[in-house]
Amino acid sequence: MNKIEQTLSIIKPDAVERNLTENIKNMFEKNNLVIKDQKKIHITKDEAADFYKVHQSKPFYNDLCNYLSSGPIVVMILEGENAISENRKLMGATDPKKADKNTIRKTYGISIDKNSVHGSDSIENAEKEIKFFFKD
Ligand code: UDP
Numbered sequence: 001m002n003k004i005e006q007t008l009s010i011i012k013p014d015a016v017e018r019n020l021t022e023n024i025k026n027m028f029e030k031n032n033l034v035i036k037d038q039k040k041i042h043i044t045k046d047e048a049a050d051f052y053k054v055h056q057s058k059p060f061y062n063d064l065c066n067y068l069s070s071g072p073i074v075v076m077i078l079e080g081e082n083a084i085s086e087n088r089k090l091m092g093a094t095d096p097k098k099a100d101k102n103t104i105r106k107t108y109g110i111s112i113d114k115n116s117v118h119g120s121d122s123i124e125n126a127e128k129e130i131k132f133f134f135k136d
């Protein structure tokens, strides 16, 4: 069943630094994901730790928090039919080496940690993550 949803997307520091923001936004728009709100920000390590707290028991957690706070990121609210799963499909697998061709991570990702984009993985997390960056 098709449903209009909103999801949170982040263009991560490796992609912002390589000036890939416009290319990635074009990929969203070509795939019927409309950018409803967006901002370029540079978060602190504490904010990254809060955002990624679901991963706090993982061995990569500390590196992940250092990385997400290492440079500017672009956070966006994407909207469209089945936006959460459509965005995850467009992003591709976490490890760019395993991602399908034409996905964002296959096209631009450098490694499993520098994989260019984040996307919410469920309705609950999309709501939480949108609130995290766009509380009004
Ligand atoms: N990550 C990592 N090493 C790993 C697994 C994940 O550095 O072995 C990083 C990677 O940047 C990933 C993020 O942690 O995007 C969150 O992991 P998750 O499993 O939620 O992947 P995603 O939902 O981003 O595909």
Ligand code: MG
Binding pocket: 119, 121
């Ligand atoms: Mg995830």
